[in-house]
Amino acid sequence: MSITADTITWKIGSKTILEKVSFAARPGEMLGLLGPNGSGKTSLLRLLAGLKRPHSGTVSLDGRDIQSISRKTIAQRVAFVEQHATTNANLRVVDVVKLGRFPHRSMFSAWTHEDEMAVEQALERAGMASKRDHTWQSLSGGERQRAHIARALAQTPREIILDEPTNHLDVQHQIALLSLISDLPLTSVIALHDLNHAAMFCDRLMVLKEGSVVACGTPEEVLTTELLRDVFSIDAHVELSAHHGRPLIQFKRSDRRKRGA
Numbered sequence: 001m002s003i004t005a006d007t008i009t010w011k012i013g014s015k016t017i018l019e020k021v022s023f024a025a026r027p028g029e030m031l032g033l034l035g036p037n038g039s040g041k042t043s044l045l046r047l048l049a050g051l052k053r054p055h056s057g058t059v060s061l062d063g064r065d066i067q068s069i070s071r072k073t074i075a076q077r078v079a080f081v082e083q084h085a086t087t088n089a090n091l092r093v094v095d096v097v098k099l100g101r102f103p104h105r106s107m108f109s110a111w112t113h114e115d116e117m118a119v120e121q122a123l124e125r126a127g128m129a130s131k132r133d134h135t136w137q138s139l140s141g142g143e144r145q146r147a148h149i150a151r152a153l154a155q156t157p158r159e160i161i162l163d164e165p166t167n168h169l170d171v172q173h174q175i176a177l178l179s180l181i182s183d184l185p186l187t188s189v190i191a192l193h194d195l196n197h198a199a200m201f202c203d204r205l206m207v208l209k210e211g212s213v214v215a216c217g218t219p220e221e222v223l224t225t226e227l228l229r230d231v232f233s234i235d236a237h238v239e240l241s242a243h244h245g246r247p248l249i250q251f252k253r254s255d256r257r258k259r260g261a
């Protein structure tokens, strides 16, 4: 197993945010994390990245408790693209992406051919090579998001954790990003709000409701009309797409007034 959570519970004050969450991300799989606003997705991703400590339970990397692994060693293998990642300095795109190499370098080591290759490949994969010399402040929200993805890829991680990475992206770049992530030979855990995108690209899905896991399995197993009603409070029709063979969710309007009625 790659990343594992074993009955983790996390609280803020007396409020339980995550309760006894367990799952195992398999090496190389794309695991989608779904759930309504406030269900605990970001909190779980921050625990998986080692940025927060669970109150009880364990997060492990290849069976080793993440608390026993140094921050630098974690950063050499786990990349985290946060939802509202920002950078204040007005760096060029290529300089932001170079920051991804930081965990692999010691303070006085020279910039290597390997570093250069990782940065170039990451810029290329994230579709940001043509913007490499643009300054951060000149980028659109979607371009900034892709630059953050490039920085994460430059880290040459084995696991990548992404918190709603398609926010701000136009539909072309949403599909391109999800295709990219699903084609990478990495384990990815990705929080998504678009259920159809999750169904199309993820190998498995895990659903959180009020801090607890209520479903985990293949998109076909998880995305049922019953689950959509229970967890997301929506009426929907689910069928297998004739184009990609994955579940296709068609939402029913809650407003029952028909046009012209």
Ligand SMILES: Nc1ncnc2c1ncn2[C@@H]1O[C@H](COP(=O)(O)OP(=O)(O)OP(=O)(O)O)[C@@H](O)[C@H]1O
Binding pocket: 012, 017, 035, 036, 037, 038, 039, 040, 041, 042, 043, 044
């Ligand atoms: N710093 C904080 N102080 C108090 N409560 C918090 C804090 N951070 C998160 N929470 C609460 O924890 C719960 C889970 O939040 P979290 O951001 O993990 O949910 P989410 O599923 O990622 O939501 P969204 O889909 O809106 O991004 C929410 O009820 C939220 O209000």
